[in-house]
Amino acid sequence: MSNTSGAAANEARVKCAAFWxxxxxxxxxxxxxALGWKVTETYGDAAAMISDGTTRYVFYTAKGFEAPRWPxxxxxFHLDLSFDDVAAAEDRLISLGATKPEHQPGGTHWTVLLDPxxxxFCISAHRG
Incomplete structure (x- = not known):
């Protein structure tokens, strides 16, 4: 059945994204x-949710988790984060536990980091 008014009758919205x-x-x-957000909920020892008040991400502990052998x-899936000062953001993210792999395919456009x-995930400058 089509909606002739042009508005979606049952439009979906992303509730949150999940990472393991x-x-x-x-x-x-x-x-x-990294984002300047807060941990808003925890679920025992296995998971926690973060939010800025509008967007939510939940992070789960996965037994036997293995990071991708990137590249x-x-x-x-991965996140792209943008900052006003990319160099300062890179330093701060590394101090929080990120690492910088040798392989950097973004040239001057973006930097790849590895989360803990x-x-x-990638970081770059805000683009207008």
């Missing part, structure tokens, strides 16, 4: 600090 790692709570704390393995679980 070797320590879900530690990963939540890393991304909360050999293709990635299913070894999963790649």
């Amino acid at each position: 790692g070797h320590d879900g709570k530690a990963l939540a704390e890393f991304y909360a600090a 050999q393995d293709e990635l299913v 679980s070894g999963q790649p």
Whole structure:
């Protein structure tokens, strides 16, 4: 059945995105600090949620988690974060537990970092 008014009758919205790692709570704390958000809920020792009040991410502990062997393995999903000062952000993220792999395919456009679980994410400058 079509909706002739132009508005979606039952429009979906993303409730949250979920990530798995070797320590879900530690990963939540890393991304909360990286984004300037807060850990808003914890679920025992296995998971935690972070939010800025509108967007939510939940991080789960996965037994037997193995980080992708990037760049050999293709990635299913990753985050791209942007900052006013990319160099300062890189230094801060590394101080929070990120690492910088040798392989950097972004040139001057973006930098790849690995979160504490070894999963790649990218940082770049805000673009207007």
